[in-house]
Amino acid sequence: MPRLALYTFGVLKSPLADPGRLTREFYDSGDAVYRQIGQHPGYLAHAEAADGERGMLFGADWGAWGEFAVPAWYGKGRTVHTTALAATLSLWTGLRPAFEAIYAGPHREALNRRHDWFERTEHPTHVLWWVSDAVTPAWQDGVARLEHLHGHGPAPHAFTFRHPFAPDGTPTATR
Template sequence: MPHLALYTFGVLQSPVADPARLTREFNESGDAVYREIGQHPGYIARAEAADRSRGMFDSDWGDWGEFAVPAWYEKGRTVETTALAATLSLWTDLGSAFDSIYTGLHRVALNRRYDWFEKTAHPNYVFWWVTDGAIPTWQDGVTRLEHLHDHGYAPHAFTFHHSFDPAGTPTRLKGIGPKG
């Protein structure tokens, strides 16, 4: 059975290493959010660096591949200057991902996103289906997010509001997306 891949990307207002209060609050909330999401029904796995201290760009991400970012990211790439938050994860289905993202600690964090992230004209997440056993790579996520930005949604790059089932048929969650 196919799994749902999710790539998220946001540009932070200041580098992750910035000691300012808002950046600390963002960093401190992350572990608890990830723990809660990891216990959510439908969650399968997420990309985790073998050594977080090396920074996102220099870390070993194993089967998830070399860390990559969209072309529009123009901030730093060192431990001291990186100003981004990105995730790559696998889910059983769209409903589980939606429930996890829009409830609990992640919902609380979403309510604060403009305290931490820059507002951009770029999408901040993208979904696509992968075959059972496949591990998406960071580059897969970047390619699909850039496609979503440049060309709009399609079966290989979509959002909650414009989603597709594994066969490529448009679908929607109850109460989300265009009426059909």
């Protein structure tokens, strides 16, 4: 049975290492979001660095999720002190469970505050695609599909919650 891969990417206004109030609020909300999403029906897994610390993304050991990667349009720092991005890579049983987890509860509250923490951009902030049971998507997969979505729009290869596709490639509804 196919599984749904979800890659999210946003450029933060401040580096992750910034000791300011907004960065602390972002981290604090992130802790609640991960707890809620991790317990949501339909959630399977997300990329976690085996040896990472807060703010360490580049150069961390991501195991089966591959080497950490970002879209070509990311132009900020890549060190623990200068990285200014938030990215996730996760697996779900389907569109509906992922949609319900993202657009409800603590994550919905965080989405309502996204402009406090993230720069506004013309680039997509998430991309979805279907993978087989045996596949663990890699960071580079998410980046390639997000860039494809930005350049070509939604397609069975790379789509959004607003314009979803079923595993067989036909347009579908999220709900």
